Amino acid sequence: MSKMSKSKSGTGFMDQLPTEILTLIFSKLSVKTLGRIKCVCKLWSRTIDDGIPYEPGSMEDSAFLVIAESSHRKPSMIWKSDGSATFLKISSRVFSEFAGSENFTWYNFSRTLESEGFYVDNSCHGLVCFARKGLACLLNPLTQQIIELPPPAQSTLQLVGDGHSSYSKYGLGFDSVTRTYKVVRVFHPVNHVYGECKKDYSTVTMNTQICTLGVGKKVSSWRPITCVPPRPLPLVSVAVLAGGFLHWVTVAIIERCESVEEALNRHKIVAFHLSKEEFRLISLPRSLFTGRILSYHMVDLGGVLGVVDRSRKDMGLDIWTMKDHDKEEWVNTCCIRLPIPRPDFFTSKSVIGPWENGKLLLRYGLSLISFDPNKKRWRHIYTLGLKHDKQSENNNKLLLRRTSATGYFYHLDAEEWARTELPPGFYDVEGISCFYTESLLLLSPFSKSSPFRKSD
Amino acid sequence: MSSSSTTTTTTRLLMLKASDGVTFEVEEAVATKLGAINNMVEEEGSEDLICLPNVNGKFLGMVLEWCKKHANNNTNSDKGNDEVNKWWDKEFVMDLDQNTLYHLLMAADYLSGTELVDLLTEKVASMIRGKKVEEIRETFKIKSDFLPGQEEEIRKKNSWAFE
Numbered sequence: 085m086s087k088m089s090k091s092k093s094g095t096g097f098m099d100q101l102p103t104e105i106l107t108l109i110f111s112k113l114s115v116k117t118l119g120r121i122k123c124v125c126k127l128w129s130r131t132i133d134d135g136i137p138y139e140p141g142s143m144e145d146s147a148f149l150v151i152a153e154s155s156h157r158k159p160s161m162i163w164k165s166d167g168s169a170t171f172l173k174i175s176s177r178v179f180s181e182f183a184g185s186e187n188f189t190w191y192n193f194s195r196t197l198e199s200e201g202f203y204v205d206n207s208c209h210g211l212v213c214f215a216r217k218g219l220a221c222l223l224n225p226l227t228q229q230i231i232e233l234p235p236p237a238q239s240t241l242q243l244v245g246d247g248h249s250s251y252s253k254y255g256l257g258f259d260s261v262t263r264t265y266k267v268v269r270v271f272h273p274v275n276h277v278y279g280e281c282k283k284d285y286s287t288v289t290m291n292t293q294i295c296t297l298g299v300g301k302k303v304s305s306w307r308p309i310t311c312v313p314p315r316p317l318p319l320v321s322v323a324v325l326a327g328g329f330l331h332w333v334t335v336a337i338i339e340r341c342e343s344v345e346e347a348l349n350r351h352k353i354v355a356f357h358l359s360k361e362e363f364r365l366i367s368l369p370r371s372l373f374t375g376r377i378l379s380y381h382m383v384d385l386g387g388v389l390g391v392v393d394r395s396r397k398d399m400g401l402d403i404w405t406m407k408d409h410d411k412e413e414w415v416n417t418c419c420i421r422l423p424i425p426r427p428d429f430f431t432s433k434s435v436i437g438p439w440e441n442g443k444l445l446l447r448y449g450l451s452l453i454s455f456d457p458n459k460k461r462w463r464h465i466y467t468l469g470l471k472h473d474k475q476s477e478n479n480n481k482l483l484l485r486r487t488s489a490t491g492y493f494y495h496l497d498a499e500e501w502a503r504t505e506l507p508p509g510f511y512d513v514e515g516i517s518c519f520y521t522e523s524l525l526l527l528s529p530f531s532k533s534s535p536f537r538k539s540d
Numbered sequence: 541m542s543s544s545s546t547t548t549t550t551t552r553l554l555m556l557k558a559s560d561g562v563t564f565e566v567e568e569a570v571a572t573k574l575g576a577i578n579n580m581v582e583e584e585g586s587e588d589l590i591c592l593p594n595v596n597g598k599f600l601g602m603v604l605e606w607c608k609k610h611a612n613n614n615t616n617s618d619k620g621n622d623e624v625n626k627w628w629d630k631e632f633v634m635d636l637d638q639n640t641l642y643h644l645l646m647a648a649d650y651l652s653g654t655e656l657v658d659l660l661t662e663k664v665a666s667m668i669r670g671k672k673v674e675e676i677r678e679t680f681k682i683k684s685d686f687l688p689g690q691e692e693e694i695r696k697k698n699s700w701a702f703e
Contacts, residue, residue: 096638097680098682101642105645105649108661109661110665112661113668113669117668121673124682124684128682
């Protein structure tokens with residue numbers, strides 16, 4: 085255990101500690117400290133690199149993180165430290181490093197993640213899960229560490245069409261009982277997807293596998309479990325983690341053509357308990373099904389599962405929350421009414437997650453908005469100008485991913501919506517948020533002041 | 541601490557023997573705060589003398605002192621106990637020199653005293669926080685064993701952590 089052979093001149097004891105103890109000590113330090121103390125000696129550097137990212141909670145000195153991916157393939161990461169309220173621009177090559185990682189050479193990474201078909205699956209405690217054709221990996225954007233998950237057994241890979249995210253899903257979650265991260269993979273044979281059974285999911289055999297990783301532990305291989313989703317339905321959404329469960333929905337938007345009862349029976353949330361490793365079905369709030377169109381999405385509201393109804397005629401958003409998975413009771417927690425950029429139902433709007441001081445972060449068109457549920461007030465959020473965000477003192481991590489080369493965005497100008505056209509690229513201009521967001525993901529919404537946690 | 545014997549009705553005593561032959565007589569409820577001893581008691585049952593060849597008497601004594609405090613404080617179910625424990629833990633680790641810290645940590649780890657390991661590793665972590673790389677090397681008497689240029693490379697790669 086202890087390396088007595090080295091017997092250094094001093095009385096230093098750190099190099100004599102077993103690796104597990106050293107890892108335990110390091111797991112209590114912030115990511116920033118870890119980045120610094122990697123230079124102390126080879127042993128420390130190796131221990132930090134080998135150790136799995138960090139225990140949740142050790143990121144407290146970081147406020148929020150913006151990752152921006154541009155079509156110029158010059159990803160940059162901006163990190164705000166909480167104490168000093170200054171922004172650090174890390175001109176890291178998060179994505180290109182990912183692509184250049186030696187572990188992946190056998191898949192011939194010559195282009196960016198996006199072009200190689202990696203897609204962001206979900207995130208947990210600031211770790212992002214990426215998946216592509218049966219291959220998954222985790223990225224810690226702060227340390228730029230990539231954790232490659234073992235490739236699934238060849239026999240399962242041949243059967244599976246992972247290229248189609250709608251038929252095979254990953255979900256990353258944290259099991260607070262064993263204090264390990266778990267990646268759940270739900271998949272079913274590919275011939276059923278393309279064959280005649282395409283629409284009849286009742287004949288599809290679902291499979292579930294789990295890969296475990298934790299602080300100081302090596303990544304496990306994929307372990308099949310017998311529990312599969314209660315009904316063989318496709319899981320279409322990104323996995324949402326809340327209250328110890330991972331959640332997927334089976335259908336998120338439909339034109340109404342069935343009775344409320346029928347719809348309630350057909351459309352469910354599939355939940356996976358991370359400790360018990362069991363699936364269960366959760367019914368959606370009945371009121372979702374009363375309009376002409378069903379359109380909703382799930383959101384993690386600081387550990388509480390939320391469902392956002394965006395099918396309202398007045399373009400508003402209603403948030404339903406479920407605090408206790410065993411009671412399965414939906415409570416209408418918040419109604420959001422905002423100015424409408426244009427009378428268009430399809431203006432994308434969604435709740436991204438809890439924001440500072442009990443507010444909510446929303447995506448509305450191509451703008452970001454914070455909404456205060458108590459005062460019913462909203463504000464435009466300046467993101468890449470960043471100078472405006474000095475008051476932010478929260479642990480919100482936001483991933484901004486840009487998908488279009490040119491476009492326009494709506495922003496709020498003196499309470500009015502204005503449209504501005506922009507050439508490609510990201511800007512650091514005060515007053516406007518210059519980004520094109522097709523996909524926003526809150527990396528770590530463990531906001532302390534979430535209004536939804538009061539009952540705890 | 542005469543109260544300790546009166547709090548529980550049937551207090552079984554265990555004899556713990558350290559590597560240097562020093563023995564300690566401890567209440568079972570105190571000693572079983574250590575996972576390793578708890579296992580031995582549960583597995584072997586009747587055995588009253590437990591030999592611990594990997595722990596020196598001095599450090600075993602300190603570990604048991606910590607267990608005693610926590611066992612006592614936990615039996616009086618006051619709300620202030622957490623505060624008392626916290627205050628006492630702080631006192632306990634305050635003036636530990638590095639040699640003692642190391643041996644205590646090894647003893648606590650060997651005896652599976654999870655809470656104590658947590659306390660001691662937190663103490664070490666607190667000695668790292670807020671220090672510069674050079675200060676850390678000095679504190680723990682670590683010599684940089686990087687090849688020329690290697691350290692610069694790591695610094696460059698992690699420049700965000702130095703700002």
